[in-house]
Amino acid sequence: MARPKGLVFGVDFLELNALTNAELVMIRAQYNIPGAVRMRIPRPLESLSNPENEVLFFTDVFKHGLRLPLRYLVQKILAQIGYAPGQFNHNFCITLLGTITAFGIASEEEPSYKQFTHLYSVTREKSADQGGWV
Structure with a gap:
């Protein structure tokens, strides 16, 4: 090829x-x-x-709960992390949608970006050439 x-x-x-x-x-x-x-x-x-x-999507993310159009909270968190929807792999999808669901089950408001990143431990990669979120 x-x-x-x-x-x-x-x-x-x-x-x-x-x-x-x-x-x-x-x-x-x-x-x-x-x-x-x-x-x-x-x-x-x-x-x-x-x-x-x-915009690219892995088809597996739909199996794990992603729906279009993207709900506002999902858009907001993706924007704050700096993810494009095509970077939204199924493991991240499970974590994000699971966190939103857990907050709903606990009768809480939707999680804030700060709460999500605390639970998900989003940090900057320490790569010298291209740092990203991990």
Whole structure:
């Protein structure tokens, strides 16, 4: 497989996507994704690291409770951490939505960013080249 031009990350060289257009239709129906949300399968050799005018999601995050449109608290926490929705992997999804659910079960208000980051222990990576949130 030829390498795509542009930025290169490990996600660009995963195995080819096995999803079909029929499965996309089923995902839309199963998870109530609004019709206004355009869904498509990445083309062969398409770089996933630099999408233009698109947002990437792992399909597994829908299995773990993510719904579109993103609820305000999810948008707020993603913005404060500096995550793009495409960085929203299923483990983070489970943690964030689980925290929101736990606060609801405890009859508390939705967690604040400060409460979430205390429970999730979000910290800056100490990498010399590209620091991010871990």
